[in-house]
Amino acid sequence: MATIYEVSKLAGVSLATVSRVINDSSAVRKTTKDKVERAMKQLNYKPNSVAKSLASNRSDCIGVLVSELKSPFFTRMMGAIDAECRQFEKHIVVTASENDPLHEKEGIEFLIGRNCDALILHVESLSDEYLIELSQGKVPIVILNRQIPQISDHCISLNNELGGYLATKAVIEHGHRNIVYISGPEHKKDAIQRLAGHRRALMEAGIGIDQTRIFTGDYLQTGGQEGFKHFHDSGIQFSAVVCGNDEMATGVMATARECGLSLPEDLSVMGFDNVVFSRYTFPRLSTVDNPITDMGKMAARIIMEDVYKKSMGSINKSFEPSLVIRESVSRITKD
């Protein structure tokens, strides 16, 4: 591979001049520039980004840490971030924490060690304190899907409470009053917030809150299965089940059918997130759209502005979910 030195020799200029035309960092006479460009082409010169990164202390790379690589949720997020970065010739380097707090820390250190110019983090286990400290370090960070008051400037988050509220409200508006709820794990903040929204909707409709109508699942399909079985076996009457996320909703659907119910006539199901496959279920899942791609995009934008001084459109750090009504919630007139 040709180096900048060879280019400079061929073009008959100094290293510095070549570097200048590559980065057009300062004025270079047109004729000189042409010479250099010709030489570059002739040698098929490609700048060595590692050397560049070492010398300039700038990598044009944005580190992205996600919980897992194989989930469609994160994929959409990454895709959005990558698309945005690409426009400015920045690149992402991704690492996965596999939902493990140790890995999360390692991942962050890896990305910093890789000289990333900024970090976009989706972390669940790491403490607020750690993140606050991190945000005061050298590398700018943006935290996705989490709200830490002390550093809210660095956080992009979704109003999960509102989402939970909208979901349940929609179900109520379809005539349901006997509603059960399958929540995500208690240690997940979004799960707690979604449940809070659910409660608010019930209260507002004058439906009392009954702890026995809430089941705590694992955000996976199994959680939906277990939740449905739990309610089914307990003899509780219910015409609708609202779920903390779409995975659990599909679990409910499958298990309800196994128990002989036909959907959506006998049971309405509501999800949350609007993941890709929610369109593929039958009946198609009504859910709450989680604008994760918009949020990812925004994270990238913030970095473009703050780190690379590229001015973009307006900045918004707080996102609102919206309802997606499909067929899995049926209208009933009498409970």
Next chain:
Amino acid sequence: MATIYEVSKLAGVSLATVSRVINDSSAVRKTTKDKVERAMKQLNYKPNSVAKSLASNRSDCIGVLVSELKSPFFTRMMGAIDAECRQFEKHIVVTASENDPLHEKEGIEFLIGRNCDALILHVESLSDEYLIELSQGKVPIVILNRQIPQISDHCISLNNELGGYLATKAVIEHGHRNIVYISGPEHKKDAIQRLAGHRRALMEAGIGIDQTRIFTGDYLQTGGQEGFKHFHDSGIQFSAVVCGNDEMATGVMATARECGLSLPEDLSVMGFDNVVFSRYTFPRLSTVDNPITDMGKMAARIIMEDVYKKSMGSINKSFEPSLVIRESVSRITKD
């Protein structure tokens, strides 16, 4: 951030010695090693991987080029590669080509420019010639999901023909004889191969091949919709539709229902790939499992062996798909 120089000063040894304990590249006396390690800990020293990479011409990074970041198919692949690399403290740097031939080339150049030690490529548009030339370059490559005879050593591929055969054969064995096929785009090799397998199964069962029973779709949900409508409108009798992939199969399901069919009684549907959501459809989609995670894993392994000289288990470059029978294909006795 502390540098190796500061560590060496604090530990009272030379740069070289510190480097040696970091990489344990040559013998260092135990006591010296301890001193250095203590110094590293005290300074919270983290090696600067960019500098390391520049000096050693080795990045411990494996470049991965995928067609798109947002597809669950590639996500699974990436996840598998990453998991394998992680075991050996290697990392992946991913870039997406967005299904664009120009981007594919750019992506490869980017990864090479990033000093990747090896490349794992999933490319569709780039010519065989280009890849053959590339494989003769300095950077080792592994090509996923494509078979190029001249460099088959670098290729990991799936027997798509067999998959197509198994899919149709299973449908036939369920008693169907009036079968239509919705293929992927004609310029995609896997689509052609899958279709060839379909034909073989038909022939073998003594069912003639009828071009009017083959529709060329786009591998997306819309392809399934269009395909079903096409056959439905044309008045062709069919009890089963075999699809080139799962996305199209879901399109068929949705559209068939819109036309008043009930599934799987009135129509059997067969997919291909066994993507995540195929478990979530109703009826659950029968399909052909595409062992993309195994293939990704194997790609990583090959690199571990060839590039990093880590000996792994056995190497296999040719994968076979297997049937996944769920409920979307029903048994019929009479057509």
Next chain:
DNA sequence: GGCTTAAATGTAAGCGCTTACACCAAAATA
């Protein structure tokens, strides 16, 4: 044409690390 000023280019010192080579002491051999 001589002067000032600005524009264009060159020089060279790093960035933080690896590694070939040199060196030295201690152990092994004769």
Next chain:
DNA sequence: TATTTTGGTGTAAGCGCTTACATTTAAGCC
């Protein structure tokens, strides 16, 4: 005891680039 080997360590030259600073060249002005 002299000599070779070896294990342990240091020295210093890069890796390919950026960039502050110095220097040269061209332009502008009276």
